[in-house]
Amino acid sequence: MGLSFFFFFFFFFFFFFFFFVELTRGQNNRLTEVNVGVVTDVGTSYSDVSMLCINMSLVDFYSSHPQLKTRLVVNIGDSRKDVIGAAAAALDLIKNKQVKAIVGPWTSMQAHFLIEIGQKSRVPIISYSATSPSLTSLRSPYFFRATYDDSSQVHAIKAIVKLFGWREVVPVYIDNTFGEGIMPRLTDALQEINVRIPYRTVISLNATDTEISVELLKMMNMPTRVFIVHMYTALASRFFIKAKEIGLMKPGYVWILTNGVMDDLSSINKTGIDGMEGVLGVKTYIQKSEDLDNFKARWSKLFPRLDMSVYGLWTYDAITTLAMAVEEAGTNNLTFSNADPRRNVSDLETLGVSQYGPMLLPTLSRVRFRGLAGDFRFFNRQLQPSVFEIVNIIGTGEKSLGFWTEENGLVKTLGQKPHSMNALSNWKDHLKHITWPGEADSVPPGWEIPTNGKKLRIGVPKRTGFPV
Ligand SMILES: *[C@@H]1O[C@H](CO)[C@@H](O)[C@H](O)[C@H]1NC(C)=O
Numbered sequence: 001m002g003l004s005f006f007f008f009f010f011f012f013f014f015f016f017f018f019f020f021v022e023l024t025r026g027q028n029n030r031l032t033e034v035n036v037g038v039v040t041d042v043g044t045s046y047s048d049v050s051m052l053c054i055n056m057s058l059v060d061f062y063s064s065h066p067q068l069k070t071r072l073v074v075n076i077g078d079s080r081k082d083v084i085g086a087a088a089a090a091l092d093l094i095k096n097k098q099v100k101a102i103v104g105p106w107t108s109m110q111a112h113f114l115i116e117i118g119q120k121s122r123v124p125i126i127s128y129s130a131t132s133p134s135l136t137s138l139r140s141p142y143f144f145r146a147t148y149d150d151s152s153q154v155h156a157i158k159a160i161v162k163l164f165g166w167r168e169v170v171p172v173y174i175d176n177t178f179g180e181g182i183m184p185r186l187t188d189a190l191q192e193i194n195v196r197i198p199y200r201t202v203i204s205l206n207a208t209d210t211e212i213s214v215e216l217l218k219m220m221n222m223p224t225r226v227f228i229v230h231m232y233t234a235l236a237s238r239f240f241i242k243a244k245e246i247g248l249m250k251p252g253y254v255w256i257l258t259n260g261v262m263d264d265l266s267s268i269n270k271t272g273i274d275g276m277e278g279v280l281g282v283k284t285y286i287q288k289s290e291d292l293d294n295f296k297a298r299w300s301k302l303f304p305r306l307d308m309s310v311y312g313l314w315t316y317d318a319i320t321t322l323a324m325a326v327e328e329a330g331t332n333n334l335t336f337s338n339a340d341p342r343r344n345v346s347d348l349e350t351l352g353v354s355q356y357g358p359m360l361l362p363t364l365s366r367v368r369f370r371g372l373a374g375d376f377r378f379f380n381r382q383l384q385p386s387v388f389e390i391v392n393i394i395g396t397g398e399k400s401l402g403f404w405t406e407e408n409g410l411v412k413t414l415g416q417k418p419h420s421m422n423a424l425s426n427w428k429d430h431l432k433h434i435t436w437p438g439e440a441d442s443v444p445p446g447w448e449i450p451t452n453g454k455k456l457r458i459g460v461p462k463r464t465g466f467p468v
């Protein structure tokens, strides 16, 4: 009796053992590796953050979905911090690794070239940081943006200008694809509320401190006192240190910053933040969630010295999206065909065309999930924000003044019912207490007559309610 039980047990043990081995082997055989590329400025801190987020995203995604049949294999291309470098890296990845999609690059200038390469070879390009609206106008079906288009915030800026009744504003921006990109939509939005743009201040990315000072003095000698600043943080930091030195951070001045600076405020040092006291800013709003808290806790434990930015969250989500889209697109057609192998006018002609590209487009467009940076879903191949946070820089950091939402306009808290914009309403119904530049004790009127050296303050009737 005991012996037969023993054999019985033995038999079952082996049966299950072999069954299990066969099962796992079968699963491994069915795993298909899919090459994808990452074009990034290797060696920079933002690239380090992106690469770590990419790795964490893949590990998290595949460990929580072990049953999936595809695995992304990441190939890195170094864009060497320039436009040609990004193009060369993309060409190399497509030609030599036959990547089925490319994630990156960092800047809108780099993205411009890559979008054309991607369209030609049918390789989707997914950027998490190239925000210039001018990229949308290329209308490439192969370009996806796991981030916001900069122009999505112009309505929040318009609402702020309208709330305080300023009649003229001066845009201040960098003279590149990123800086100029926001201008058409900003101009249109301000025109809708009859706000005039008397002139623009364009700053070169490489501007010296002297060149910045010259521009600031010109601004000081004009009557408009409301400025909308759209530039990178490194330049903004130098710009505001100079602005304070020259006297443009005194009572009467109004500065509104786009999310280009506000989302990356932690990269500005104390001297820079000091110079920015009193500015208002529009900031990307990331909904709080348990997943996000856990991720941030893990991150600060693993990499205490690397700041996690909103772009890191988008990188993480973009990779999850790509992994989901590849899984859904299946594993047929993972080849490239050459459109015309005899012609080789340039590298671009010999690239070949990804057969997988057309299958990936619909699956990318369909992806929907709850990501670290909020609900992830492409609308016309880019993310669509419905909320921005409005902040005020005070002391060593920022204070939340309220939110701009697509539905309710400016509100102090997200749950708040919108106030109707009637004659009796006050800006204080919409935003929390603001510290203005120079700690001005009332809302700056937005203009003053500059005089040489000695400035004459002109009193204007205090406005109650809203301009019509
Ligand atoms: C990401 O993972 C790959 C292999 O899985 C590794 O080679 C690479 O060094 C990792 N990158 C970072 C930044 O950790």
Ligand SMILES: *[C@@H]1O[C@H](CO)[C@@H](O)[C@H](O)[C@H]1NC(C)=O
Binding pocket: 204, 205, 206
């Ligand atoms: C800015 O400086 C870089 C090198 O520091 C140079 O390559 C580039 O041409 C300059 N750009 C402009 C607009 O002067």
Ligand SMILES: *[C@@H]1O[C@H](CO)[C@@H](O)[C@H](O)[C@H]1NC(C)=O
Binding pocket: 234, 237, 238, 269, 270, 271, 272
């Ligand atoms: C802070 O940043 C500014 C501008 O980027 C720079 O000129 C300055 O040297 C920095 N200060 C410190 C203490 O690092």
Ligand SMILES: *[C@@H]1O[C@H](CO)[C@@H](O)[C@H](O)[C@H]1NC(C)=O
Binding pocket: 332, 333, 355, 358
């Ligand atoms: C993709 O593969 C399927 C099945 O193998 C085939 O029917 C289809 O024509 C292929 N599509 C392209 C674009 O090659």
Ligand SMILES: *[C@@H]1O[C@H](CO)[C@@H](O)[C@H](O)[C@H]1NC(C)=O
Binding pocket: 344, 345
């Ligand atoms: C095409 O490329 C081949 C090999 O790369 C080269 O030998 C040939 O000269 C090229 N033809 C033209 C027309 O450029």
